[in-house]
Amino acid sequence: MSSDYEFSDEEVDNVFDDDDMDMQDQDSDADSGMDILDDFKPTTTTTRKAYDLPYESLTQSAVEALMAADVEHIRGIFGVDASTASLLLRHLNWNKEKLIEKYMDGASAMLVAAGVTMPEPEPAPSTTSTRGAGAIRRPTRKTKQASPAPTSKKDDGAFVCPICFDDTPGLTALALDCGHGACGACWGAYVRAKIRDEGEHACRCMAEGCALVAPDVFIKDVLLASSEDDAMGEDGEGAATYVRFQELLVRHFVACTNHLKFCPHPGCTNTVSCPGAAGRSVLTTIVPTVSCGVRGVVSSISTSSTIAPSPAPATVAGGKKPISRTNSMSASQELARGKEHKFCFGCPIDSDHRPVVCGVAALWLKKCRDDSETANWIKSNTKECAKCMSTIEKNGGCNHMTCKKCKHEFCWVCMGPWSEHGTAWYSCNRYDEKGGIDARDSQSKSRASLERYLHYYNRWANHEQSAKLALDLFSKTEKKMEEMQVTSALTWIEVGVQFMKKAVEEVDKCRMTLKWTYAMAYYLAKGNQKDLFEDNQRDLEKAVEDLSELLESPIEPENIPTLRQKVTDKTVYVQKRNTIVLEDTADGFLEDRWSWNVSVDGFDAPEE
């Protein structure tokens, strides 16, 4: 509605250019000298659609740079060192305004609360501190010489670790500014347990009641030193823990920052910045689908997770034209493994749930989780008591039912009152008795809402299932086409696989859209708007089913050119229909055109 999510074309180009380049690189590799893929050109050139929000993908180091900028800002204002500044920021969840305000109110109280300095009234055990008003004593590593550990001094003055009681001569104590000493191994084990087991980035002093937080340098030293010791386990574990520590800091920062969100895909450490979707209020008008820029499964940092452009074309024996894809990954593997990390910026759903907004999508998922299987079972195995509507399962015995709840006696077969059955035990040969009709009427009403839900649910589930099947089908098709390529000497089949891949990708995308249109339609209030919505839905569905059918048609060398033409045409059409559905729905949200049959957060209550 406002300029929040209207960005200039220039910025949009920046966001999407990379993708386009990659696509074209691949394409030109695939068909040097052939323009077959030109069929797709008008649609593959991605211009931002009305329903796409601008966003930016950030790597972990980019986020760390943002953090450093904040730290530097605070450092400049307060005149403290970077370590203190970052501890202060972390303490107030990176809320700079709040920090500045609170710090101006009382700097020393803030420093104590953030675990930077000791509380004043307590006599400082440290001997070196300068106790000027407001003087900041930075926690630093101190050895026993500088600050005698108060708790554990043997008579001979040697240090005994109060945690593990190690009294090896020459053992040095490590302590924060508070002087609560412990040996390096114990510090290492403690910090490791905090970071690894608790996922905690603020490691307070081990002493009971001591609130001092270990600064990053201290943590790094302790961890790196401990991995050298044999006692702490394998080599490099300390370093790995420190990496985890840094990741925890980044996660904390991202969690505290409205316009940032961590990619929810397992193992991925990217962050997406989407200022247009930072507030909850916009979620009633837009669906902020974003992608972190990585594709596929992130298994450590391996090259297999990204789809690299094909290496130099290999020449096939017989002097034929170069064929591009000779590297290990087939197109179907690419499709399955190379899925973009798409997720919703506004809610926890880790896929694209357009066109429906977060609130409605969440309602629907909850309903499905609670109801689907149960609803199916209830539908096929139970009936409702005609009087009190309790759901009843008949698990044995005769047809003379007595409702446990209201004691209503009725016949299971015709649902009429048992009193009308006279003495006709175990058989129900009467049909038109009034009581039976009334009972069946009221029963059918209560069934209707269940039926309605199942109508939408089954279509929802079907699209999800079909999308999976399409991927399976494609891998079979691809195999077959590759076989044909070997046997029939048709080099252009390679390009053929590309058009199939494109089509399957499109089917997958559109089925996701369709899937969510059913969630949306379930909650849409009856009326013209819903009719229009369902018209668009029907057109897209028809187009997608047609394309799916085409993809399943038998492939023979002689029909490939016609098939390719048909599939290509249909793919373009499907893309158009998909855009229409997404655009129209998105516009509808902006224009506040949709109304619901239930109450949804942020929308007007449904009209009765």
Next chain:
Amino acid sequence: MASIASRRLAKELAEIKSEGCPVGINLVKADDFATWWFTIEVMGESLYESEVHTLQFRFDAQYPISSPAVQFVVTGGREAPVHPHVYSNGHICASILGNEWSPVLSVIAVCVTLQSMLASCKKKERPVDNDRYVKNAPENPKRTQFEYHDDTV
């Protein structure tokens, strides 16, 4: 790791044996570095006069970095004291055993804390959610996420 735990426990045990336990606390058994038993008794005037309860400590390899699992023994005729923070299965809701555990605390320190928790009790009653908790409680109290709502008792 295990070496830190066993060295630390050996030291604590040696100290208990040489210096003895505080009044009202007695070591029952400490045959290994996995499970120790103590009896605990509140001295002087209190609601728990002449009651003797048995405390069980269980240690993992991460002790003392991670807290011991402490509970009252409720088998073999022994019972947990009736106290607003002690469930009838022996589990204890005390922050010192959870998020306020510190590696500088010791077994004896925990015993003394629990002793004073009993001593300062004003009314003998079970926690309000006792039945619900006991029905679903995990075997090891460390697996419970307690909410520490009351610092006064």
